[in-house]
Amino acid sequence: MTHYSEEQIAALIKEDRVHRDVYTDPAIFDLEMERIWGRAWIYVGHESQVRQPGDYFSTSIARQPVVMTRHKDGEVYVLFNRCAHKGAQVVGDGCGRAQQLRCCYHGYVFDTDGTLLHIPMAEGYAGSDFKKGSPDSNMRRVPRVDSYHGLVFANLAAEGPDLQTWLSGAKASIDNLVERSPEGKIEIAGGCFRYVHDSNWKMFVENLNDAMHPMVVHQSSSGTAKRVFDDQFKEGDKVPFELEMLAPFTNDYAFFEKMGLTAWDYGHSVTGGKMSIHSAYSPIPGYIDSLNAAYGEEKVNEIMAVNRHNTVVYPSFTLKGAITSIRIVKPISVNKTVIESWVFRQVGAPEELFQRSITYCNLINSQANLVGPDDWEAYHRLQHGLQTKDSNEWVSMHRYLDQDEIGKDEKTATGTSDMVFRHQYQTWKSYMLNQGGTSL
Amino acid sequence: MTHYSEEQIAALIKEDRVHRDVYTDPAIFDLEMERIWGRAWIYVGHESQVRQPGDYFSTSIARQPVVMTRHKDGEVYVLFNRCAHKGAQVVGDGCGRAQQLRCCYHGYVFDTDGTLLHIPMAEGYAGSDFKKGSPDSNMRRVPRVDSYHGLVFANLAAEGPDLQTWLSGAKASIDNLVERSPEGKIEIAGGCFRYVHDSNWKMFVENLNDAMHPMVVHQSSSGTAKRVFDDQFKEGDKVPFELEMLAPFTNDYAFFEKMGLTAWDYGHSVTGGKMSIHSAYSPIPGYIDSLNAAYGEEKVNEIMAVNRHNTVVYPSFTLKGAITSIRIVKPISVNKTVIESWVFRQVGAPEELFQRSITYCNLINSQANLVGPDDWEAYHRLQHGLQTKDSNEWVSMHRYLDQDEIGKDEKTATGTSDMVFRHQYQTWKSYMLNQGGTSL
Amino acid sequence: MTHYSEEQIAALIKEDRVHRDVYTDPAIFDLEMERIWGRAWIYVGHESQVRQPGDYFSTSIARQPVVMTRHKDGEVYVLFNRCAHKGAQVVGDGCGRAQQLRCCYHGYVFDTDGTLLHIPMAEGYAGSDFKKGSPDSNMRRVPRVDSYHGLVFANLAAEGPDLQTWLSGAKASIDNLVERSPEGKIEIAGGCFRYVHDSNWKMFVENLNDAMHPMVVHQSSSGTAKRVFDDQFKEGDKVPFELEMLAPFTNDYAFFEKMGLTAWDYGHSVTGGKMSIHSAYSPIPGYIDSLNAAYGEEKVNEIMAVNRHNTVVYPSFTLKGAITSIRIVKPISVNKTVIESWVFRQVGAPEELFQRSITYCNLINSQANLVGPDDWEAYHRLQHGLQTKDSNEWVSMHRYLDQDEIGKDEKTATGTSDMVFRHQYQTWKSYMLNQGGTSL
Amino acid sequence: MSAVAEDQNKGTQPELKELEQFLYHEARLLDEQRWAEWNELFTKDGEYWVPASPEQADAQNHVSLIYETELLRAVRIKRFKHPNAFSLQPKPRSVHLISNVMLDDYDEHSCVLSSRFIMLQYRREELDTFGGSYTHHLQRVGGDYKIRKKRVDLINCDAPLGSILLYL
Amino acid sequence: MSAVAEDQNKGTQPELKELEQFLYHEARLLDEQRWAEWNELFTKDGEYWVPASPEQADAQNHVSLIYETELLRAVRIKRFKHPNAFSLQPKPRSVHLISNVMLDDYDEHSCVLSSRFIMLQYRREELDTFGGSYTHHLQRVGGDYKIRKKRVDLINCDAPLGSILLYL
Amino acid sequence: MSAVAEDQNKGTQPELKELEQFLYHEARLLDEQRWAEWNELFTKDGEYWVPASPEQADAQNHVSLIYETELLRAVRIKRFKHPNAFSLQPKPRSVHLISNVMLDDYDEHSCVLSSRFIMLQYRREELDTFGGSYTHHLQRVGGDYKIRKKRVDLINCDAPLGSILLYL
Numbered sequence A, B, C: 001m002t003h004y005s006e007e008q009i010a011a012l013i014k015e016d017r018v019h020r021d022v023y024t025d026p027a028i029f030d031l032e033m034e035r036i037w038g039r040a041w042i043y044v045g046h047e048s049q050v051r052q053p054g055d056y057f058s059t060s061i062a063r064q065p066v067v068m069t070r071h072k073d074g075e076v077y078v079l080f081n082r083c084a085h086k087g088a089q090v091v092g093d094g095c096g097r098a099q100q101l102r103c104c105y106h107g108y109v110f111d112t113d114g115t116l117l118h119i120p121m122a123e124g125y126a127g128s129d130f131k132k133g134s135p136d137s138n139m140r141r142v143p144r145v146d147s148y149h150g151l152v153f154a155n156l157a158a159e160g161p162d163l164q165t166w167l168s169g170a171k172a173s174i175d176n177l178v179e180r181s182p183e184g185k186i187e188i189a190g191g192c193f194r195y196v197h198d199s200n201w202k203m204f205v206e207n208l209n210d211a212m213h214p215m216v217v218h219q220s221s222s223g224t225a226k227r228v229f230d231d232q233f234k235e236g237d238k239v240p241f242e243l244e245m246l247a248p249f250t251n252d253y254a255f256f257e258k259m260g261l262t263a264w265d266y267g268h269s270v271t272g273g274k275m276s277i278h279s280a281y282s283p284i285p286g287y288i289d290s291l292n293a294a295y296g297e298e299k300v301n302e303i304m305a306v307n308r309h310n311t312v313v314y315p316s317f318t319l320k321g322a323i324t325s326i327r328i329v330k331p332i333s334v335n336k337t338v339i340e341s342w343v344f345r346q347v348g349a350p351e352e353l354f355q356r357s358i359t360y361c362n363l364i365n366s367q368a369n370l371v372g373p374d375d376w377e378a379y380h381r382l383q384h385g386l387q388t389k390d391s392n393e394w395v396s397m398h399r400y401l402d403q404d405e406i407g408k409d410e411k412t413a414t415g416t417s418d419m420v421f422r423h424q425y426q427t428w429k430s431y432m433l434n435q436g437g438t439s440l
Numbered sequence D, E, F: 001m002s003a004v005a006e007d008q009n010k011g012t013q014p015e016l017k018e019l020e021q022f023l024y025h026e027a028r029l030l031d032e033q034r035w036a037e038w039n040e041l042f043t044k045d046g047e048y049w050v051p052a053s054p055e056q057a058d059a060q061n062h063v064s065l066i067y068e069t070e071l072l073r074a075v076r077i078k079r080f081k082h083p084n085a086f087s088l089q090p091k092p093r094s095v096h097l098i099s100n101v102m103l104d105d106y107d108e109h110s111c112v113l114s115s116r117f118i119m120l121q122y123r124r125e126e127l128d129t130f131g132g133s134y135t136h137h138l139q140r141v142g143g144d145y146k147i148r149k150k151r152v153d154l155i156n157c158d159a160p161l162g163s164i165l166l167y168l
């Protein structure tokens, strides 16, 4: 495996393009796990997945098994899912409830905050370093854990910016997500998809703010949906949700241009703001009323005026506010990535809103549906096309170069600009050179 | 692949714990193949598998294909299964009988001791180094081969201790195995299992002397067997073999403590001695009589008084004397290992003894049964739990530290001590640092 | 991955043998892709696969996706199958016809010669380096492309000998192939086989000039065919094609000896010349007449007197003139290789000639037939036998050492000599040491 | 052993052999990519459903791999022919094997069939194996049957999965 | 082509369709993890046997992947419900496909069926495919059948195998 | 739903159950490696064909994975027993599952069957899965059937493939 010097890493990123190796070299991938995924705040789950003391949800951070628990002190903990004894994964995959965590190999028992509770035949440890109270005899906690509106993030690095500082401009997307609940509460519901991609994790992440691709990649699904609509419906017919959702993917370029792009420190970004492909859905009966009752009309108008399409909280978390759904990035290897799709229920809103989100995820994110597989195919072709090492070695990010508007702590650009990609790789370079992930 | 300096290797092993990398790093695995598996005596097979001249049995040593043969001189040979011509595997996998070994590619013919016998169109080699008599024109023999009571071991290193010296205290386990035959003879019979594990080879090896795990891991099988017994049988009923075998796995800790542990040079060890989970089986009608007839009662009492549970002949061979069965370790990669289970017939003993061993293997070692899969699961969780590289990096071996009794050429400890693990890793370190594998 | 110094590479090749690592070490394989496959002319396809402007055929060179196209200028181009934008594979696998090549991700459009034709929202690139006319905005062409009698070869290196110089003595095999068409024209027809081998690419390449193997490897198929013939047919019966084809594989050694071997610069070679296992087929009614009409009898006798068995155009292309079929080498990894078999139609000859070639390929090259799988098995056993790293490390190439006849620009030897293998590895060494691939 | 006993007020028991042939015919239309004909096997309100969890209760409150009524089947089938459906280029193929067909329930107008299946999907050198259970709710229409509901329970419906490009 | 010809002194030939349904029902009980009901399909002396070698002669003198009479089935089935059966957490699932059912022999009281099967086992993101032949020795009990012996010949019974967690 | 309707001038429709048994019997002879008996199921001019492309028109102008008339079957079957057929050492095994059997056409003298199959091939620790469609052209001979033509369409017949050692 090649070793990369700082110079070599820096040379992979140019202002207007990046080198193919960032997508194809296993050595780069391993460095990313250490320097990006090992230092950024990584999304773990939502507190609603562990409501009661003893609830646990096991997942992974940068390929390391962890478990999120609700402890009797009411706090949420994220523990490395690894027994302090000989290292066995303590919680079998999945979620559930247990008053204590008992390892399957020798029955050592830990509290839901990781504290060692019981060792069979403890006398065997008399006088040794393995004993209650010694941190190495507990299930270790991930160095830093924090949550924002119930979204739990963890950080493998003990030092670094706190969660809210790090979220910077992306916070507003989460605020808006939660405000769309009359009770200001969201909860995970309705299961999830886990979509296996045979491509590098960054291809998915970049795609979310790629306004140039929908009218090409999704022409066969969205375009067809429009045609079916024209065939089967006439002026004034109520449009089925499904077609309302599929149609806008092939809006014209001007539409996507107008959506606009915004980026913040640590690589976060958003498409849309004032409008998005989700703006034009027909109203859900009673939804606005329930919001008005809660916030008053003026505030509600503000809330609903925010139309952020895809928010990327770099590198692991992506959000669709209007759809109240998220997609989580799980890198497996340099050319394998699992994308998880989850749906939130807006507590207090009509069930129909939640059910619309379910339908949206079926249509767009399912492995068996009409939209996702065409994105999958695009990533697949990127990964394979980039095997041509004797061809052009560079991936272009030239669109609207030098036309970014630099604000106090954000950058903005027109919808089809490559600004966000350039920004992501400046961030990437900062992380990879141990410079902290800021670039503004 | 990381290169390991001697300092780095030494740093992986501490008196009371070892570093996770010994189980997870492919570079360590490759070094193990070279320095441990390339220098220790590795079990190949039993002479009863090649009774007649021409019989062969093909297997592998440290991932290298070899073939054990019986030559017309009556000797057993272990040859690299590799043609001297262009290198084709000469013997297709499996066993059988052949007067000569003929390569499938160009028909070069070798004797069952590896000697080149016939080259088609031999004139083509006139004046070249490839010719009869030249050692490089034969199928090469594994540098050293020796057997003890018919158990054939081979050594990839030309230099080093002879087999019996190296077996040290483990010899007694083999002696006792063979003495349990009225004729002092054992033979392989009844086929074998080959169980694929997705974990490092050392996890299996350590497990065999791990007296802390059965009552936890095997509670669902052994515990259930006991319950079924209580439901279906009453005081004084003849207990079916199957339940007699399953029940003791969940004996109490005191029982396992009492079994005790003993370790010898080169990493070998045993659980039990005076008693084991196999001690309490009901007698096989006629068996003891047949032994008495052969050895006289006093000697037989001695023989049967030996109750060694699991003997580990580090790293490749493990033995259950009372069950007359062995399990062989075949490392495939850092996280893949195949375990072969074989059964011996005690020649001259009632067939019922052999059939009980068959039943035992079905119940305990089969991939489809109730005991093995729970051990498999424990190793799997170890391998996955140890992926948490940012958690505690150490695997604990603290039990009864500093309480080993050091004898002249053996160490002993109470049954639940980690003594054997600590001893194995001192041996591991010695081998890996090219210091010969002794540590007493 | 080991780094290889020039000394280490040179040490792998001896005059009379080569080291096992050339077949088993992934690091060597990667170097081969760069220094041999990256510098030799590699077969891409035949012009008849892209007859009309817009026709394309996508394939790979040294694991890099490329596409062969026919441009409106009538020329054949070989492009890296990689979009100039973000690198997606532009042409999905397979062949077809398209007036332009449109990338599936963002719809950038390229001409069939690779030139960028259209960018959606091109204004986004104003003032950037990404624009029409800039070479990095086109689909790059493989540095050098040339064809000989319609056989298209490409070269990843910009510098080096031109195709015809490089083909040297192998040209005559291609000439003879084409002359066997009354119109001097061949065309690809009848589909192809893609046979996956779990062995190194050189095992297949060497096998083609290995006259020592057929009577051993193919005894069970060819030998059986002969026996069936003896059972079912009598003196003078018309022999079915199928048996005519299968029988000669087990001709005696003298026959293969007589065939002879010839080798040229850059590693090319041929078995046969005056006679081959294909010489004795019964005539195809009307075929010779059609040739006579085209060339006159004398010339035709010359043409048909040439009986080249297997021609190897090192490393990627192998030819059977009499059967008008080729086998193409596609290395995948150090122990995985795909062999493609294609058939040519001799334009103007009776269809029966073509159909005989189809039948031959079915019988010999199909993955499901009687001949290929036994070769496959031999390569498999080589790859596995060579895992015995602690046995003899050398692969023998001693046959008829020092008895090669060195001509002006060719070497010749008796049919069962290892001359061709020795010659291939001198070439291999020259390429791997950056010395150009010549060795005469 | 037939799962349901003959029963007066349920009408005469349908011929299992006929029902099997119906399922084979349906599978064949899918393998031969005769989607329009396949779609016609459904009733006007017919549903095609591939849950994303075992024992999933409904398609409204939990995500599904596919949940299609007539409208969405029309979109998908139209898309199959679209020149720019890139995930269908090169074209995927399927083979459906159906076994263990059992008649779980029936009345005069309808019946419920359970079966097991394996579907092989092939595209661009990748061969994928999908397997699970079918539950067909059929309606008698004249002498023939229509699909009121087809439920496909993939054994690994909640596992990480790649693209499923064709109807299961 | 039916494997055995009608024959007076063998009694009337059993209905293949019925026997198929019996096998499907058995498979379904396994897939639905209704093990107690499944176990009741066996006669008191019923055997379940998965040999470890092709053409294995008996279960006494050669190891078997599984050889279970009533006692061991009781242990296994009880264990399936045990809270600490870690290799069953998360819970494995199965799908059994049965095909090529042939009646090899029969008399008034019993019959022998041969069939082919594929069993898909899924657990924790791993999907395993097992395949081979079944031989069912059935006994007529009243109007119904019981399993006297079920023999499962895995095509790769002697290969290196991972864990088999459910009945094949 | 049966693919072909009863029809006077076609003679009486053959019993599907019987035809299924014929296919199962054929598969069984292959799995049990009783090749001579299997070969006898073919008519004198019987063909066994595995095309190398989907919808391949003929075996003369396009390569085929296997195209065998009586002569080549005789060679292959004789070879199966040859002591030096190295690709058959160790011996490969197979399991054929046949499902979805449909009667596509028939007349007094012959019929055409379509079905789906999976064939598992095992050898030396490798388990391969092959799947696709069968088309059997059968001829009535006395009370029995003979195979005039067996066409095997592998779903991935044009993919890169390893060795196929046994009849599909």
Ligand code: FES
Pocket: A083, A084, A085, A086, A087, A088, A103, A104, A105, A106, A107, A108
């Ligand atoms: S590994 Fe967890 S208790 Fe021992």
Ligand code: FES
Pocket: B083, B084, B085, B086, B087, B088, B103, B104, B105, B106, B107, B108
């Ligand atoms: S490789 Fe063994 S004879 Fe040539």
Ligand code: FES
Pocket: C083, C084, C085, C086, C087, C088, C103, C104, C105, C106, C107, C108
């Ligand atoms: S990658 Fe080809 S158009 Fe963007």
Ligand SMILES: [Fe+3]
Pocket: A207, A213, A214, A217, A218, A375
């Ligand atoms: Fe998209």
Ligand SMILES: [Fe+3]
Pocket: B207, B213, B214, B217, B218, B375
């Ligand atoms: Fe255990």
Ligand SMILES: [Fe+3]
Pocket: C207, C213, C214, C217, C218, C375
């Ligand atoms: Fe050959």
